[in-house]
Amino acid sequence: MKNIAAVANVVVKELYRRKDFYVLFVLTVLICLVMGSVRLFHDGRIVRYLKEICLLLVWISSLIIAITTTARQIPAERESRTLYPLLAKPLTRAQLILGKFLGCWMACGLALLCFYLFFGILAGSREEHWQIVNYLQAAGLHWLMLGVVVALTLFGSLVFTAPSSNTTICFIVVSGILLMGRHLNKVAVQLPEPRRSLLSGFYYAIPHLELFDVRDLIIHNWPPIAWGVCGLAALYALAYAMIFLIAACLAFQRRALN
Amino acid sequence: MGLANCVLSKTENGNGKSRPWGKAGGGCLLTGHETFENWNGWLLCARRGASSIRAGEAWQCAASVRAPEIADPKTMTTDVLLSEPTTVESPRFITPSKATAKAILRTENLCVDYPRRGWGQPGKRAVNNLNLSVWPGEVFGFLGPNGAGKTTTMNVLLGFRQPTSGQAFLFGSNVREPIARQRLGYLPEMTYYYKFLSAEELLQFYARIFDIPRPERERRIDLVLKLVELDGVRKRQIKTYSKGMQQRVGLAQALINDPELLILDEPTSGLDPIGRMQVRQIIQRLKSEGRTVFFSSHELGEVETVCDRVAILKQGELQVEGAINSLAQQHGCNLEQLFLKVIGYTPNT
Numbered sequence: 001m002k003n004i005a006a007v008a009n010v011v012v013k014e015l016y017r018r019k020d021f022y023v024l025f026v027l028t029v030l031i032c033l034v035m036g037s038v039r040l041f042h043d044g045r046i047v048r049y050l051k052e053i054c055l056l057l058v059w060i061s062s063l064i065i066a067i068t069t070t071a072r073q074i075p076a077e078r079e080s081r082t083l084y085p086l087l088a089k090p091l092t093r094a095q096l097i098l099g100k101f102l103g104c105w106m107a108c109g110l111a112l113l114c115f116y117l118f119f120g121i122l123a124g125s126r127e128e129h130w131q132i133v134n135y136l137q138a139a140g141l142h143w144l145m146l147g148v149v150v151a152l153t154l155f156g157s158l159v160f161t162a163p164s165s166n167t168t169i170c171f172i173v174v175s176g177i178l179l180m181g182r183h184l185n186k187v188a189v190q191l192p193e194p195r196r197s198l199l200s201g202f203y204y205a206i207p208h209l210e211l212f213d214v215r216d217l218i219i220h221n222w223p224p225i226a227w228g229v230c231g232l233a234a235l236y237a238l239a240y241a242m243i244f245l246i247a248a249c250l251a252f253q254r255r256a257l258n
Numbered sequence: 259m260g261l262a263n264c265v266l267s268k269t270e271n272g273n274g275k276s277r278p279w280g281k282a283g284g285g286c287l288l289t290g291h292e293t294f295e296n297w298n299g300w301l302l303c304a305r306r307g308a309s310s311i312r313a314g315e316a317w318q319c320a321a322s323v324r325a326p327e328i329a330d331p332k333t334m335t336t337d338v339l340l341s342e343p344t345t346v347e348s349p350r351f352i353t354p355s356k357a358t359a360k361a362i363l364r365t366e367n368l369c370v371d372y373p374r375r376g377w378g379q380p381g382k383r384a385v386n387n388l389n390l391s392v393w394p395g396e397v398f399g400f401l402g403p404n405g406a407g408k409t410t411t412m413n414v415l416l417g418f419r420q421p422t423s424g425q426a427f428l429f430g431s432n433v434r435e436p437i438a439r440q441r442l443g444y445l446p447e448m449t450y451y452y453k454f455l456s457a458e459e460l461l462q463f464y465a466r467i468f469d470i471p472r473p474e475r476e477r478r479i480d481l482v483l484k485l486v487e488l489d490g491v492r493k494r495q496i497k498t499y500s501k502g503m504q505q506r507v508g509l510a511q512a513l514i515n516d517p518e519l520l521i522l523d524e525p526t527s528g529l530d531p532i533g534r535m536q537v538r539q540i541i542q543r544l545k546s547e548g549r550t551v552f553f554s555s556h557e558l559g560e561v562e563t564v565c566d567r568v569a570i571l572k573q574g575e576l577q578v579e580g581a582i583n584s585l586a587q588q589h590g591c592n593l594e595q596l597f598l599k600v601i602g603y604t605p606n607t
Contacts, residue, residue, distance in 0.1 A: 002466060002467075002469055003466075003467050005466075006463055006467055009463070010452060010455070010463055013454065013455065013459070014452070014454055017454040080449065080450040080451070080452075081446050081447075081448065081449040081450065082449060082450070082451055082452060084416070084418070084444070084446040084449065085444055085446055085449065085464075085508070085511055085512070086467075087416070087417070088416045088417075088418075088439055088442070088444035088521075089439065089464065089467045089468065090437075090439055090440050090467065090468065091467050092436065256418075256419060257413070257419065
């Protein structure tokens with residue numbers, strides 16, 4: 001566990017010492033502040049639209065951070081040749097993968113904390129009330145979803161040689177799941193066999209990331225979700241993250257280093 | 259085996275006070291962080307944190323010694339002495355010998371094949387029946403032209419690649435076992451360390467992987483940074499370092515666990531003359547400390563200066579192996595001429 005924590009610590013340091021996060025955060029802050037300062041049509045309900053746009057920006061930024069940070073980890077180690085002295089030490093390949101996963105996930109958690117804190121302060125200042133539990137649940141589920149994305153991207157970085165191709169493919173896959181994942185079963189029933197069974201199987205096999213998207217809780221001030229449901233979602237995310245991590249470990253074990 | 263019990267004692271920073279801290283009884287002995295092998299009347303010591311005794315060094319043992327209780331081995335940081343029963347109060351050093359020492363690095367009929375990359379392209383045998391032995395305390399030069407199989411051999415030794423056939427051992431353990439890598443330091447060729455970290459942070463990271471306790475970690479970091487002359491810039495991010503400084507950071511990380519064996523892959527490659535001289539001086543200092551160094555290089559002058567023995571590889575096969583002086587006498591030429599002769603280079607003129 002110490003080895004995993006040591007690797008994760010370096011990944012987190014990398015996040016806050018690189019400019020990527022700051023650029024995305026400043027951009028999100030600027031857009032949100034500009035929108036938040038304008039009183040459109042003198043309509044109080046407009047704040048809901050602003051919240052929706054701001055949360056969309058937070059989601060996009062978090063996905064960019066998660067995918068780009070994770071996609072470059074192993075290829076960068078390989079390119080700069082730091083992988084060799086690292087694996088010449090008593091560190092197994094599986095520990096390296098787990099450390100990278102933990103580090104990227106923690107880094108995403110820190111980034112989310114900044115985004116949600118800023119968003120909460122901004123939205124709360126306009127609405128003059130804070131629904132802390134809603135924010136906690138939305139941010140927590142968002143973070144769990146990023147865990148699956150990080151594990152998927154880490155696996156991708158061992159399958160695709162170039163980080164750019166891995167980044168692009170992961171963005172397409174994650175966006176596809178988020179936008180269309182929930183509709184696949186409806187499409188499947190309209191198809192003839194065997195395509196129906198194939199698409200249905202695909203629907204049940206993919207990680208349904210859209211389940212973790214509970215932005216409406218914050219936008220519409222809906223009552224919080226039952227904590228048991230959040231626990232089940234956590235188990236669901238954990239299961240998929242584990243599957244991708246095991247696949248990543250197996251792929252890394254088989255790969256020759258030079 | 260004439261050994262009944264032996265006493266190992268130490269002096270506190272050489273002030274003459276000794277106290278017993280380990281014992282050997284009849285056969286192999288293991289205490290806490292230390293490993294001793296009682297071996298044909300010789301005691302082999304391998305202790306982390308020791309400043310004057312190195313793994314695999316053979317220390318002749320007194321015939322029979324009463325063994326007192328073992329003191330706390332974690333407190334031992336200075337000289338380790340071997341004492342006789344009647345001279346426990348005034349212990350003495352016994353000169354290490356290589357005559358009966360075990361090879362610290364050994365390969366047996368090592369073969370490595372690279373699979374073919376595409377249709378019509380044959381596979382390549384990178385290493386062919388390589389038999390090598392490196393003894394404790396020696397600096398061993400591993401030479402050969404590009405593509406001779408030096409890095410491939412090192413990759414097998416470090417567990418990065420599985421041999422096609424044959425075996426490789428470090429400290430007597432098969433390289434497939436991770437424990438074999440606990441006591442070695444490795445400096446790969448041309449590595450660009452995490453540029454967002456400082457030298458101190460980088461060494462902290464590597465020290466954590468070796469599970470070195472915090473006070474010892476700080477002490478080791480101070481020590482290696484002073485050794486590679488980066489103490490003054492330890493807080494600066496590595497991205498601000500010159501190439502020579504980066505290479506010295508690499509040496510520092512290879513030394514962080516106080517390794518008994520150092521594997522260096524072309525440590526002076528790409529460095530300017532001053533950088534080369536600095537790295538060479540560090541290797542010589544490590545040699546004077548009695549560490550075992552196994553390194554590949556194309557700088558034959560440098561190899562001649564620092565190495566005790568060399569091996570020359572050509573197309574994966576061992577061509578020549580021996581002490582530099584004896585090879586020079588045997589072939590009647592210097593190392594560079596011998597190298598060119600062995601690899602079959604004939605000048606056009």
